[in-house]
Amino acid sequence: MTANYWNEIEILKARYDIPFEAIVKSDLLRLGVHFTPEALQYAKAFKEKSYFIFSFDRVTQNELSDEEKHAAPEEMALMGGPYDFKKTIVSVRLNPLSPYRVEVVSGACQTKDLHALKTDRADRLLSATPPTQLALVHTNKKINENICFISLLERPAYYQKTLSNGKPVSDITPTIEWGYLIYLTAFRICQYWGAKEECAFCDINENYRQQKKERSYTAIKPIDEVIEALTLIQETDTARVSRAYTVSGGSIITDLNGKSEADFYAQYAEAIEKKFPGRWIGKANVQALPKEDVKKLKGAGYQIYHPNLEIWDEKLFKNICPGKERYVGQGEWIKRVVDAAEIFGAQHVIPNFVAGIEMSKPHGFQTVNEAVASTTQGFDFFMSKGIVPRFTVWCVEPNTTLAQTNTEPPPLEYFVALLQNYRDTFRKYKLPTPPGYGEPGLGKAVFSVSAFMDVL
Numbered sequence: 001m002t003a004n005y006w007n008e009i010e011i012l013k014a015r016y017d018i019p020f021e022a023i024v025k026s027d028l029l030r031l032g033v034h035f036t037p038e039a040l041q042y043a044k045a046f047k048e049k050s051y052f053i054f055s056f057d058r059v060t061q062n063e064l065s066d067e068e069k070h071a072a073p074e075e076m077a078l079m080g081g082p083y084d085f086k087k088t089i090v091s092v093r094l095n096p097l098s099p100y101r102v103e104v105v106s107g108a109c110q111t112k113d114l115h116a117l118k119t120d121r122a123d124r125l126l127s128a129t130p131p132t133q134l135a136l137v138h139t140n141k142k143i144n145e146n147i148c149f150i151s152l153l154e155r156p157a158y159y160q161k162t163l164s165n166g167k168p169v170s171d172i173t174p175t176i177e178w179g180y181l182i183y184l185t186a187f188r189i190c191q192y193w194g195a196k197e198e199c200a201f202c203d204i205n206e207n208y209r210q211q212k213k214e215r216s217y218t219a220i221k222p223i224d225e226v227i228e229a230l231t232l233i234q235e236t237d238t239a240r241v242s243r244a245y246t247v248s249g250g251s252i253i254t255d256l257n258g259k260s261e262a263d264f265y266a267q268y269a270e271a272i273e274k275k276f277p278g279r280w281i282g283k284a285n286v287q288a289l290p291k292e293d294v295k296k297l298k299g300a301g302y303q304i305y306h307p308n309l310e311i312w313d314e315k316l317f318k319n320i321c322p323g324k325e326r327y328v329g330q331g332e333w334i335k336r337v338v339d340a341a342e343i344f345g346a347q348h349v350i351p352n353f354v355a356g357i358e359m360s361k362p363h364g365f366q367t368v369n370e371a372v373a374s375t376t377q378g379f380d381f382f383m384s385k386g387i388v389p390r391f392t393v394w395c396v397e398p399n400t401t402l403a404q405t406n407t408e409p410p411p412l413e414y415f416v417a418l419l420q421n422y423r424d425t426f427r428k429y430k431l432p433t434p435p436g437y438g439e440p441g442l443g444k445a446v447f448s449v450s451a452f453m454d455v456l
């Protein structure tokens, strides 16, 4: 990191037609953030990080304090400050060495939000003298200058309840995207096993091992627990903030409890839609499956299908997704994504790219231009067929194969240029906003692991 790093960020702001909020969000996702002890004390009262599928941290749990592990928030909203940020929601990826720090400051910026909440906890925070709030600072920015203020999400009522067996709702049906999305990792393990099969950027198996020691963390979620947890959400989320659920988890290569991947994941939507018909938009985040299996998912009640391709370049796919290459193959994977549009409708097929892995060492592109051009080709291919992919910002998690050869993520410019190309390709084909993500646009978007919805 250069001493004038913050100046470099401001240069990107001038060079690209991308809102500054989206640039800072992308940088926070790529580098992570840390909280001062006082900020963690403050954050304790709000909705905590649930580790809903991967670690999404830049360090292992062993490298974090107890407060960091249990009080850090799931997400934070960037607001106001010297750049007058519109509300921008960012997933929290912990990194004690990040240049971004959240700290407590005095002032009244968050008071408007707190007044609106009208809760006892908000009243207590408001009556503190002087009122405290959180701000985001960057170590290379001038001392005493904040980037923006930070607002946190109140812990929802259903997070204060437990299932009859004592498990917290945050284990079985945690919510992300500011409460919009219930994230149901039905199977917290992947049957792609070891460096020769696991996707090289993914820590699902290692994350399961480490989280098991830290919190309630169910490997295979029983359907009755899922229904019980959803009932608690249904009863207490009277404002209907939660609007969608994603059923996700590791790939199933042989079978799991006698069920194929399609049958295993289909049973969750079947049970949910039977008990709560149409209450939420159901999304299946599973592999690119043959047509007959995709029909099962649709028949079970899912409305959206996420067959995540991860990376566009064919050679890199082989290296980075060796299990997917061996069992399906990239060409077949792409064909299945396109075929799925016949079953779900093009608008309802949304494959994900993990943005940045195409620049990973040792095999990835060496320049930003090449990497952005490659992934933009993927965007264009799908969007020309009415399929709107999305992308998430790669988090270099330590317990992954790629972390052995990559200590730092790709440069920020890669993510900013990719955002611009994504939005421009989307506009070129005059596509509708992807369903199941809430409202698009700055100040309204809730998707927290990339800024793709903030820039639409």
Ligand code: SF4
Pocket (backbone or CB within 6 Å): 190, 191, 192, 197, 198, 199, 202, 203, 204, 249, 250, 251
């Ligand atoms: S298929 Fe790849 S990305 Fe998905 S859970 Fe398995 S290892 Fe992770």
